Amino acid sequence: MEFLPLKIADRKDMAQRKMWKEMTVTSDGHHLNPTYVYKVVLLGSMAVGKSSLAFRYVKNSFRETMPTVGCSFFKQMIRLETANIMFEIWDTAGQEKYHSVCHLYYRGARAALLVYDISRKETFNRAKLWLRELEKDFLHDEIMIILVGNKTDLVTEREVTSEEGKEFARSKGLLHAETSAKSNHQVTDVFMAIAQKLLQQEQQKETMPVQSQSWKKSHVDLRAPNSNQIKKCCKS
């Protein structure tokens, strides 16, 4: 749908434009691939490992982090065979005082990682509340939600079983994964899964426009605000 070169030029985002140019010049064979920009947001309670997940994914390392202040922003480029994907990752603060501004960070997101700590049950319950928040602001197919149980390295202190997570995710139509940012377990896989899925959606949209996609909805006009939303995401 939206191709990066155009969008980026619109945004006058020179850093990204440079990156794109470099890509067209250097990566042989890839330069004809479209590039998609997706906003991905990390949500969840305090100290469940949101920043660590982002840090592991973007920098591939781990350190004890301090609580995030407000929100941290990262960019990460993925090159796939058929397309390039630029993730704009918004790592939000889990602290309650920032909740009032959180919608600001997740507005226009195409994917959300709802993170909980498998060794703290209350963070799992909190993730359920986050889901309700998201459901208020997004239509079901507007955003891909992945329920992520982090800290599998603390398996001996586990309070949320794998099945429990999976079952809840299934009942709500979410994806589910268990990760450990500390021991680098499945972190990249989660982001890759998001990339693949979003790309799939993109291709579906291209081949089968509107109707077949929104079979769940009775009115086509529901799509209007929806697609606006998507455009916003790429501009935001």
Next chain:
Amino acid sequence: MEQISKDFSELSTQLTGMALDLEEEMRQSKEDKLDLSPQTCRRDSVLSGKEEEDVTMDAWRMHQKHVFVLSEAGKPVYSRYGSEEALSSTMGVMMALVSFLEAEKNAIRSIHADGYKVVFVRRSPLVLVAVARTQQSEQEIAHELLYIYYQILSLLTWTQLNHIFQQKQNYDLRRLLAGSERITDNLLDLMARDPSFLMGAVRCLPMAAGVRDAVSASLQQARAKSLVFSILLSRNQLVSLVRKKDQFLHPIDLHLLFNLISSSSSFREGEAWTPICLPKFNSSGFFHAHISYLEQETDLCLLLVSTDREDFFTVSDCKRRFQERLRKRGVYHALQEALRTPFYSISQVGIPDLRHFIYKSKSSGLFTSPEIEAPYVSEEEKERLLGLYQYLHSRAHNSSHPLKNIYFTGPNENLLAWVTSAFELYVCYSPLGTKAGAISTVNKLMKWIRKEEDRLFILTPQTY
């Protein structure tokens, strides 16, 4: 009434209890004392997992300065040491003291007992209390408490704070402050060793005026509509500040920003975008601050304060433009060079008996001071020196008897303070010098500062 008098007696026994511990402590060896210093007892872990001290232990009582924040309902909001829950009865007593005197249309300001000062600051809907055995005056301790109050406002805004307590008087504010305790902890630690807070001024990173001007011009060019302040700093030292015309940043607000940045390593990764209230500028609303380090391995941190929370990408682009300008002007290297010598040595001044000084220019809100060198090597000695400056400062600014000139002779050093309408100067000499000698060298010191001022201060502040 009975309850209150009982609480009173409880408090007084507690105070004497602490004093007894103090005597006992004096008999113990110095090494033991070191273990109890605030630095080692500091909570170092991050969140709920922070190490809490047992408030019934002597070690807890031996801290130099306790700070408590409570709500008017007597609910604990913050305690520097130990968990708030464990202290809820103590805080209840504090609130009882405050409201008992308020009922009489009076206000409690401080209690002085056995070398302790218990200082109260009332800022509805909060009450702030310090229990200190430092040499500071009541006025200065109250000033530090005010900083803590402003710190809380910077996280919540005055409007939100009031709104919350109007809605629910017994609200547990710790819920909203969770995860930010370390910012307050850091502020208290910083105030104990950094004279910026005492001076109410900011220290600049010394650098050639030409380099600083080029940096400021680059900052100025990388502007955006919503930007109010662009600030470049390095480890609590100001490199450059560009502001919107007619908008001024109060030193307190700048200190709070510096403290925020120094209290968290999380800004080192990615770009942070956070709501922040600058209480002296406007305590009712949030700005949005873009915080990022210029490069991975540098201490140069760029802070862009915007009025528009939707403006992340525009502001982020300002950073890129700023860096581009820096490179075009070829000052990046000179800037890195300046970072290598963040402090100058007192020997550069060339006055033999001179050990250290603080010079504050009142009009700019900036101060300069050399590196603290021998004999003030250990942390304790450094804090002792700061303590002496605190003492001089409090004498000079005593509201009933302000002084313009002070010469203080102590066993380990002599000090001089000189306060005028344009500047404040605090000088530390070796104990061997004389008063006449000290006074005669002050002129030489002032000349040196004049000569170096374009390197030590920002003389031409820039606006967009």
